[in-house]
Amino acid sequence: MFNSVQPPEHVPDTAALNWLLASSTLIVALHAQHLPSWLCLIAACLIAWRYLSANHAWYLPGRWVRIVIAIALCVVVLKHFGTLLGRGPGIALVTALMTLKLLELRRLRDFTFVIFLLYFLCLAAFLYSQSFWVAGYAVAIALITTISLIRITQPLAMPTRYVWSLSLGLLLKAVPLMLVMYFLFPRIQGTLWGLPVDAYSGMTGLTDTVTPGAINQLLGSDEIAFRVKFDGEPPANRDLYWRALVLADTDGVTWTRSSNSHLIIDSLDYQPIGDSVSYAITLEPHDQPWLIALDLPASVPVDARAKRGFVLVRRRAVRERIRYQLHSYPNYDTGELAMAERREALSLPETLSPRVKTLVTTWQSQYGEPGSIVAAALNHFNQQEFLYTLTPPLLGDDPVDEFLFDTRKGYCEHFASAFVTLMRAAGIPSRMVIGYQGGELNTLADYMIVRQSDAHAWAEVWIAGRGWVRVDPTGAVAPERIELGVEAILRLVARGSSIGRLTPDAILGAIRPGWTEHYWRGLLHGWDAMNNVWNRWVLDYGPDSQRQLLQRLGFDTPSWTQMAATLAAAVALVFLLLTALILRNQRPDPALAWYQRFCRKLTRVGLHRAEYEGPIDFAARASRALPSLATEVRAITDLYVAIRYADRSGIAAQAELKRRVQQLRVSHAMVTTSSA
DSSP states (O other): OOOOOOOOOOOOOHHHHHHHHHHHHHHHHHHTTTSOHHHHHHHHHHHHHHHHHHHHOOOOOOHHHHHHHHHHHHHHHHHHHSOSOSHHHHHHHHHHHHHHHGGGOOSHHHHHHHHHHHHHHHHHGGGTOOOHHHHHHHHHHHHHHHHHHHHHHOSSOOOHHHHHHHHHHHHHHHHHHHHHHHHHSOOOSSOSSOOOGGGGTTOOOOOSEEOTTTGGGGGGOOOEEEEEEESSSOOOGGGOEEEEEEEOEESSSOEEOOTTTTOBOSSOOOEEESOOEEEEEEEOOOSSSBOOEESSBOSOOTTEEEETTTEEEESSOOOSOEEEEEEEOSEEEOOOOOHHHHHHHHOOOTTOOHHHHHHHHHHHHHTOSHHHHHHHHHHHHHHSSOEEOSSOOOOOSOHHHHIIIIIOEEOHHHHHHHHHHHHHHTTOOEEEEEEEEOOEEETTTTEEEEEGGGEEEEEEEEETTTEEEEEOTHHHHOHHHHHHOHHHHHHHHHTTOOTTOSOHHHHHHHHOOOHHHHHHHHHHHHHHHHHHHHIIIIITOOHHHHHHHHHHTTOSSOOHHHHHHHHHHHHHHHHHHHHHHHHHHOOOOHHHHHHHHHHHHHHTTTOOOOTTOOHHHHHHHHHHHOGGGHHHHHHHHHHHHHHHHSSOOOHHHHHHHHHHHHHOOOOGGGSOTTTO
């Protein structure tokens, strides 16, 4: 029986470990905004512990200590999330155990395992966001991680510049295959696999119920709700009412959609007045089925339906970014009101307060006509001590009464709720509409950005001969909100100005940005324009876009079989081209190339190296034939053997071999006859 002798296993050095720790740090930083702060702190401590152990001989915990730490991490993650399943707890647990694994790196297998975990966590970041900056950061992490992989797997020390170029070259060689897979891999509607429930838990946006203070909660959200590209000049800010939902039922506190809101209508039937506005909306995912449209929409996007109240909805929740084209009419006549819709728009809670009834009775006796009553209500909000505030006081069981007669401080939903209640009490059909108002024009890319902070609530009243008419009581108290947008309100509040009490010139002076803010906003607009291009041409490439591409390639109605065959052929072609490129650019080992040149010099004087003859044997024979060059021949041979077989691959050794071969001069006169 023969005893096999295994070569000693290669163990990465400290420099390779430091590269791995750098990759781990970047990965934790990438997920920091989604991980609990305590977990980020623990991960940072574990990475620092391993660094100090490798570079400053700190103590490393034993096996049982690591087991206890692992169990503790699992327990705290379970307690924090309530489960170990799902996107959030899964990524948190993998991150924690990956950093703990750093403390037990012993063999090459351990290092390689951590490398694959880093690649996995790099991909997992796209479960939260696919934005331009996340993609760029992920590519940078992939580059650093690939460098770490090269450093830990190579037994010979490589120059840092060569490692960087090799890592970058590997990533660049993957780009053609990535593009083929991106364009030709069969696309399906929605996601390729079912994401866990918590994948949509972080989405912000409007809900289908409104209570006092509900919309105000979105004020602090700077997230983008949608972007709008107009065909031509955009309307003025005061005309930008983006319709989402109509709320008609109320118990006096909460407003909800009516029981008939699910009814689908055949068409958006109303009489348009004036010119239409055409535009394209890029809607961010918000995990709800409704779409946004400029008031009032005159068309229905593909894969959508129209419902009561001129509301547009999809057949499923919007969980991926979608883009659709619409046109709307800012002025319109919706015509007569159906009896069921009238009853719905006149319903009142049983707890309507006597003070509300008395106020409405006064208006009815003074004016009588619905249009005049509407004007009286708006004048009441404007003339009385009502205040538009971003921090309204809490209201009790009868919020409308308390708001109208006690606090008189509120946000848009307070004014809309109170106004609709007053109109119904006066016998005027009315309802609440929620959506967004205004927007910010990105002058660098000529499109409008509407954020969650632009969420707004207004009222609609039905007037004979005009149909549903939009009335915004917030504009009677704070015209700045409607004319200039919510950003102007935020600036006024930050400067301590009184909302609704300033002249137009004073308002413009108060909200005028300084030069630093002006340039900073320009940078933000440029960044958003880059993200918008990324979204449109990369992330929004779906089944329809792929179908159009394949039709241009000659596939009228491509089947799955044709798409799979095309993909396989394209992948094979990419591999063939890459193989040809690699073979063409393949260069021999520099040491071998210079040694072969050395052998050719000796061949010219009759000293041929046999195929079976090793370098040392050949050097001995050549030294006998060339006694005057024996020292130089042995020096060149020893240097070549050291480089090829003794791990002496430094740049200095390569340069020395090159210099000696170039300086070697051989002639026939130097060869002794007996030895040749």
